[in-house]
Amino acid sequence: MIVGILKEIKAEENRVCMSPGGVEFMRQHGHQILVEKNAGKTSGFGNVTYKKAGAEIVDSPRDIFKRAKMIMRVKEPQPFEFELIRKGQIYFSYLHLAVSEDLTRALIKRKAVCIAYETIQKADGSLPLLTPMSEVAGPMAIQQGAKYLEMAQGGHGVLLGGVPGVDPATVVIIGGGAVGINAAKMASGLGAKVYILDIDLDRLRYLSDVMPGHCVTLMSSPAAIRDVLPKADVVVGGVLVPGSKTPTLVTRQMLKTMKKGSVLVDVSIDQGGCFETSRETTHADPIYKIDGIVHYAVSNMPGALPRTSTLALNNATLPYAVEIANKGWKKAMQENPEIKRGANVVSGHVTYKGVADTFGFEQVNIDKLV
């Protein structure tokens, strides 16, 4: 199969969807790889590296859309690319269709096979192509917290780990999933006092087993959150309810009980945020203050660390990409239910329930199409 690797064009998106290591692997499976010029540059991979791995460097995305049977990207297609998408072409990337009706309509119209990273799901319910980015965003959340606690950045001037004889900071992490546990590892490693709140008691038991002693697990409830917020120097929102808007866990009223100059980091911002006062920011202008509390709510946090993020994402996407390329989308979906759950819009039909429901489209069961 001819597989096309597009350069990212969204602002602040520096990742690339396939590393030269991935290209080599694809080549071993007999596929031809087209890589858009400079696609890997910001992740540290020059065109020469891709060529050495066996890719053909292509100047324009237009050529790639024209020649490739499967198009890969990190992010969704942009409006000016809609008409380049061909009937029957596989588009494999993060799509997040439930927040974009225009894109959904365009993909229906183009009759392409659109497989979304974010809805590929394992039998245990986990989302293997979201996990690596949560693993990046979690530790990053603590780095941001540490940074914005500095007084020059708006914080109240506390060092997360303290020093001998001085109390370390208190980090409250709401949500004990992939974001929360990775944030907690980092905060614990820095020597902070850490609380993780979750509503799944089994998860709390697991966290209690694996985390160090200065990481305390708490059953989450509005009362527990209210109790712990006044102590917090950094609060990380790491809550994800798959496929729906994040619940508001910290209200504006609760902010008033917090220390002035403490920092909120809302990793859930892509799903609407879990603090009432969150609104999306960018890496260029990452913070704002409400009631004296610093808010960091950058969407797409991992975009700032493209080298690590690209590798982490590639490690997870590559096996699926290889399987789709080897078998074609139909057989891949027949044989691998994880890939089948990735089907969002196929041959002009919306096949993912969440997307159909959001916009009131008819949902066609993917089983009918494969």
Add this chain to the structure above:
Amino acid sequence: MIVGILKEIKTEENRVCMTPAGVEVMRQNGHEVLVEKNAGIGSGFDNKAYQTAGAEIIDTPKEIFKRAKMVMHVKEPLPAEYDLIRKDQIIFTYLHLAAAEELTHVLIKSGSIGIAYETIQKKDGSLPLLTPMSEVAGRMAIQQGAKYLEMAHGGHGVLLGGVPGVDPGTVVIIGGGVVGTNAAKMACGLGAKVYILDMNLERLRYLSDVMPSNCFLLMSKPTTVRRLIKEADVVVGAVLIPGAKAPRLITREMLKTMKKGAVLVDVAIDQGGCFETSKATTHGEPIYTVEGVVHYCVANMPGAVPKTSTLALTNATLPYAVEIANNGWKKAMQENPEIKLGANVVRGKITYQGVADAFGLRYTPIERLLKN
């Protein structure tokens, strides 16, 4: 004794030289404490907290200089205060006179007793009032490295701890003293690959005993530095040679061998910096890029985290302040050699060799001034 606590007036300096808890201890020892209005605000202590602890809040520094027998600060007196210093008044603060000729002359002329935090020294050679700030700066250095590795900040986009399946960042720490050890603790805690370079084999052995297994100890040599900086994502310059300019360990030429988008954090910048391309920056504008390598060279790093820094500093200064207040400066110096080494300018004489040498002025051993 009447002790005066001044508000800091240097820019970006939010620490305060005594906490309300310190005031309480001073009061228990029978001293009267004057605190300048809003002195503790930047560190989270308001006037009321000081009043509750037994301090008197004073509106102007002028009145404090007038009434107090001992005046405390974090930073050296600034020109606005020069005329206020009185004869026989004890000035207890960081002074850094070897870099401040004008201030040295002011102190000589005033006839005051200038005791510098930074030259108080223990028998083992350690500097107990510099240590806490090195602890803060060392830990902060890694936070800075992690932050500026982000692409939006000029870095090449690597997460220090990596994630499962992806290589973590490599942190090279030059100097295994207080700064280096604390930086290494943080970097190890984040899961990075950490190298500490030092020239003292005994120190390397100690670090090898206490650090986790993701911390590698290497004897510092130019070849080792040259080899490791190629792999480094973050390099921390943490070299201090007491009383001397920091040595240049990374030249501009060597920068060219480093990864584009790697980050240098020069904690030695207060002593001139240990990278050839270092120049002091501020918290307001902390970084610049040379040869594609991000430089973070903020002087006075601990100033950014005043709550932690104030507590760390005052934990260390308070026992000395109490001793000086209880015994008077003369008896305190007679009985405690650590305090004696803090004497820099006493009653018009320079009593610290390094300061006298720096300006070609006459040095008077402090012992001569301690005879009754």
